[in-house]
Amino acid sequence: MQTATEKLKLSEISPRIMQSEIRAMTVECDRVGGVNLAQGVCDTELPPQVQEAAIRAIRDGFNIYTRLDGIAPLRNAIARKFAHYNRIDADPDAELLVTSGATGALHATVMALLNPGDEVLLFEPLYGYHVNTLLSMRVRPVAVPLAMHTWEIDFDRLEAAVTPNTRAMVLNTPINPCGKVFTRAEMERLAAFATRHDLFVITDEIYEYFLFDGAKHVSMGSLPGMAERTITISGLSKTFSITGWRIGYLRADRRWLGSIAYFHDLTFVCSPSPFQYGAAAGLVELDDTFYAGLSTEYEKKRDLLCGALRDAGLTPLVPTGAYYVLADVSSIPGATAKEKARTLLAKTGIAAVAGTAFFTGGRGEDLLRFCFAKKQPDLERACAALRSL
Ligand SMILES: Cc1ncc(COP(=O)(O)O)c(C=O)c1O
Known part of the structure; x- marks a missing residue:
């Protein structure tokens, strides 16, 4: 039972700061045993x-x-x-x-x-x-x-x-x-x-x-x-x-x-x-070759993922930096980006983040964000699953 009180309450700011959509997708992905391309957790090897x-x-x-x-x-x-x-x-x-x-x-x-x-x-x-x-x-x-x-x-x-x-x-x-x-x-x-x-x-x-x-x-x-x-x-x-x-x-x-x-x-x-x-x-x-190697390695991962997205009928907005791809997913059924993300997870086992997480004012409903900081076998598995869409 809740106590009736004026003082036991969250701060004014707390309700405006929500649990991130990225975490929510990660939880959902773990539940269905999918491949998580939602969270920017690079699980690649450290030097x-x-x-x-x-x-x-x-x-x-x-x-x-x-x-x-x-x-x-x-x-x-x-x-x-x-x-x-x-x-x-x-x-x-x-x-x-x-x-x-x-x-x-x-x-x-x-x-x-x-x-x-x-x-x-x-x-x-x-x-x-x-x-x-x-x-x-x-x-x-x-x-x-x-x-x-x-x-x-x-x-x-x-x-x-x-x-x-x-x-x-x-x-x-x-x-x-x-x-x-x-x-x-x-x-x-x-x-x-x-x-x-x-x-x-x-x-x-x-x-x-x-x-x-x-x-x-x-x-x-x-x-x-x-x-x-x-x-x-x-x-x-x-x-x-x-x-x-x-x-x-x-x-x-x-x-x-x-x-x-x-x-x-x-x-x-x-x-x-x-x-x-x-x-x-x-x-x-570590010298300059290590850092240059990051760009070469991740550019290949980017190209692999963008290729798989295209094969799946989605349109990647090809990035020139970082390790995420926003893709236009208008072709996936669903009224909102969150629904489209859930449809994609149900059909392919791939978790991505609803584009609306990165925009205000209702933009991003046609976008999902995919992370490619993944070990090569996991990324290849994810790409094969995407192609099955
Ligand atoms: C733009 C940006 N800044 C900062 C971070 C987090 O950095 P750190 O682990 O150093 O706190 C991330 C992680 O995803 C990020 O995407």
Whole structure:
């Protein structure tokens, strides 16, 4: 029996933050024993150097809290990576923070920089955690749609979305779910826009090494004049296939870093110590061929999945980055994307995510998102099942 009470109730924000549709599909997929292309869990192998260094760290007793900004070997390795790959200068002692994944990095950044009622611009299709992290801190996400299918920026709409309360934009490149990689020219226009409106730019570059058809990753923080207002967030979940380890990082100007680190400490204390050692070993020991290999390997997986989708009569919107494909599934029976996802699961045993999870305003009903970060035999099995549609 429920107690009649005024005070035993959820917070105002809780009912607005739903269990993600991705998790719901995963549960349903497990129930029917299907192949899960819904969740972005890459179950591919992690590099042996990374694995061995973490195990060694546990055996060697590195099992206690670390410094709140992370262990020195990892911060030094991240600084070198920022200089080499992203063309960003980062002082490992004052401008870098090792975080509990890119997720923890965004959480701490929002806590440190934004106030309830502030507005933050994001491009749509969106990654749900970005929206919900903002909402959980009473910050207002303002979605600006990219052109459907071409994913071009409508700069007029972007300008029109700015109000006196706009404080920041969240910029994900390559984008989960559509795989758009922002070009240098687009980045330069966005940098000018952010500067003109005096906004922070909070990036999410977690898929920075998953690039296809010759696409190049450009970091906002590397553009002239953008270092102070850009918080560059990335992590190793995807690059090293260690989503469960919770190793991410950010680079911020020293004016912001202390406060971001403080809030990260308050929630997470530190990233898991032995995994920081594992990640550091990977960054030190793996060279450019490893990272280039990711693009080659995942481009093949992309092509395999897109081919199977076409054979099944679906239309893939071929991505140039990240490891998801949005596909037009108008031909699958069902009134909504959720119904189409359930029909597909029932007919083929393949779980995908309803496109509506990535859009506001009723868009995405004809789309499903498929993840191709799968071990090769599982992906081949999934492709054969799709072809049976
Ligand atoms: C765009 C994006 N950012 C962040 C994450 C999560 O990153 P992390 O594991 O580092 O928290 C994901 C995972 O799916 C993602 O798609």
